[in-house]
Amino acid sequence: MADHEAKAHHHDHPEDPQAHATRRAVLQAAIGVGAGAAVLSTLWVGAGLVPRVEKVPSKEPVAVGDTLVFAMGAKADQEITLDDLRAAQGAALPFIIAFPKSPENVIKKDLRNNTLMVILADPARMSPETRQHASPEGVLAYSAICKHLGCTVSQWINNNWVCPCHGGVYDIHNQARVLAGPVPAPVPQLPVRVEGGRVVVAGEFLGEPGADV
Amino acid sequence: MYQWLDDRLSIGRLYAKAFRKAFPVHHSFFLGEITLFSFITLVLTGIFLTLNYEPSIRPVAGPLSDGKEVPAAYYSILYIDSLPFGAVLRSLHHWAAHIMIAAAFLHMLRIHLTGAYKNPRELNWMIGVFLLVFSILAAFTGYALPYDNYAFTATKIGYEIGAAAPWVGRLMSDILFAGELSLTNTQTIPRLYSIHVLWLPLALMGLIGAHLAIMIKQKHTQPRYAEKVAPGKIVGVPLFPQQAVMMGVLFLIYLAVATFIAGAFIAHPVQAFGPPTVATPAVKPDWYFMWIFGILQMIPATWRFEFLGATFGPQFWGGILVPTLIILGALAIPFLDYAKDKRRYLELPSQHPFRTSFVIGMLMFYLMTTLAGYKVDLQLTIGTLWMLVLAVPFLTGLAAYIILKAVYGKEWNQEAEGKQIGKGSAADD
Known part of the structure; x- marks a missing residue:
């Protein structure tokens, strides 16, 4: 049908085949440019789907001089004291999940890699490197974000620190050496000291915190 | 009345042409229909849920949370559960998703075991594989929406597995989840909500439409006996009324069983897990993800190396590579086991x-x-x-x-x- 019309049309208006070819080339170029512009503008709009990274004080990484506060529970946002850690020692969960609080009193809870674990352990059982970055009283801190898939390492089973998601087990006395599970690396230790009963950050993370992917 | 409609719409011709179309019958052919019924149930119960769900994590407090501040999404689940039959409809949505994935998987097994993927049905087999993958993705994006601690943790693991894809993984996960999952990331829930209630259902509808249209166009495969009864002809029952009645009865049985399950087993009680906290609860994935979860536990941590700035670790092998290889393998089946001539009958x-x-x-x-x-x-x-x-x-x-x-x-x-x-x-x- 369309073929017939095209032929009839051709007979009625004999045209220069060259002009036909030019017209076709122009139309094809126009379609190409139009399609390209449509794809580009879609990508431009689509780029808005990539989340923006906002700089706010509560997203700053943990820094020397920060104090540690309870991340959750009845005492959430309160500073963790040596007494709190002593009280936890006998409990089912002997450690405390903590966030750093800056000297300007901003709790830096909006950066996930700031999730920490702090525990009072026996310095005699610690490896020399671990002891070096713990307080003399035996206060130890680690990043609590599992190196495997980023869960919070929040269980205590058979005297071991265990990630509930895929069963990673860390040795808290030995720089969080991996004892079991699919975990690719130890979570980094955070040097701490005790000042006026409060736990204070004494150095940078000894490694990269966060899931290792 | 019939005459008036027939004059305008030629119902008689439509009936003779389309509604008398012969459908081969075998009890294993109903697996695909059950998948479709589950999808319809999911859309209908899903519409009910969207009418009452708030895709936001802004803190709200009310009588349902005993005056405690909880995320709005979490609160709206408590609200839905408090509506008449609300908990049952939400459970029906949950169980229908499980039934859909199970039925699709069994349907695929039936096709595979009887060689129904062979020439000329390769394309429909591939669409079927994508339907299964998209159904599982739809189920996964629905995980997070109740926004309890369990849902939050499961979704966080999904984020990190996506991020384990080399080079583009982190960007891909960031786009899908609107950034790293955290208790304060307000964009994640709206993003997953949009994907779960809009984009994936649209994609599924399109693929289901194509799947059915191709099936009708190519004609359903027939059981072997049909070849002996009437070679070269379709042995079956007409679409209307016989096939339609069977489908109707099956749908009602499906709905009755699914609703019974939903009424007896309330799905995912959010109060049991509470709103998300910093601590991670012990999570186990649903059965259709358990095998990936299992593979993740089998791969030793030492299996990792870096290449051109990307890390290839256990998460990549278990969470990305093995599932991708299995999907590619499934797509390749009709070409590995290729038939030169067109097939009409099932193989034993x-x-x-x-x-x-x-x-x-x-x-x-x-x-x-x-x-x-x-x-x-x-x-x-x-x-x-x-x-x-x-x-x-x-x-x-x-x-x-x-x-x-x-x-x-x-x-x-x-x-x-x-x-x-x-x-x-x-x-x-």
Whole structure:
């Protein structure tokens, strides 16, 4: 049908085949440019789907001089004291999940890699490197974000620190050496000291915190 | 009235042309229909849920949370559960998703075992594979929406597995989840909500439409007996009324059973987990993810290397590579087991021993990797699991082949002879 019309049309208006070819080339170029512009503008709009990274004080990484506060529970946002850690020692969960609080009193809870674990352990059982970055009283801190898939390492089973998601087990006395599970690396230790009963950050993370992917 | 409509819409012609279309009947053909019914149920119950759900994590407090501040999404689940039949409809949505994935998987097994993916149905097989993948993605994006601690943790693991894809993984996960999952990321829930209630259902609808249109255009495969009864013809019942009645009855039975399950087993009680906190609860994925979870537990942490700035670690091998290879393998099946001539009839699993044994072996692989998901509970070692996952599927497949040969071996020779004479579509495995 369309073929017939095209032929009839051709007979009625004999045209220069060259002009036909030019017209076709122009139309094809126009379609190409139009399609390209449509794809580009879609990508431009689509780029808005990539989340923006906002700089706010509560997203700053943990820094020397920060104090540690309870991340959750009845005492959430309160500073963790040596007494709190002593009280936890006998409990089912002997450690405390903590966030750093800056000297300007901003709790830096909006950066996930700031999730920490702090525990009072026996310095005699610690490896020399671990002891070096713990307080003399035996206060130890680690990043609590599992190196495997980023869960919070929040269980205590058979005297071991265990990630509930895929069963990673860390040795808290030995720089969080991996004892079991699919975990690719130890979570980094955070040097701490005790000042006026409060736990204070004494150095940078000894490694990269966060899931290792 | 009928005359008036018929004058304008030619109902009589439509009836004669379309509604009298013959549909072959076999009880295994209903698996695809159950998948479709589940999808319809999911859309309808999903519409009910959207009318009452608030896709936001802004803190709200009310009588349902005893005056405590909880995220709005979490609160709206409490609200939905408090509506008349609200908890049942929400549970129906949950269980229908499980039934849909299970039925789609069994439907796929039926197609595989009877060789129905062969020429000319390769395209529909591939669409089917994508339908299964998209259904699972839709189920996953629905996980997070109740926004309790369990849902939050499960979704966080999904984020990190996505991020484990080399080079583009982090960007991909960031786009899908609107950034790293955290208790204060307000954009994640709206993003997942949009994907779950809009984009994936649209994609599924499009693919289901294509799947059905191609099935009607190519005609359904027929059981083997049809070849003897009326060679070259379609043996079946007309779409209307017989097929339509069967479908209607099946739909009602499906709805009755699914609603019974939903009423008896309330899905995912959010109060049991509470709103998300910093601490992670012990999570176990649903059965259709358990095998990936199992593989993740089997891969030693030392299996990692860096290449051109990307890390290839356990998360990549277990969470990305193995599922991708299985999906690509599934897509390749109609081309690996290719038929030159067009097929109309189903093949008997007993006459295709290699394929049948392979499918049984793959099922064992699925079961063994699922078992690996219980590594910690059963106190299994990585070595035991590797032995189970590698040896059991192979040995089961081998045993299946030997049994098939012992029982049906004689018929294979007859089939082969029949092929030489030029009758029937015989084994070509």
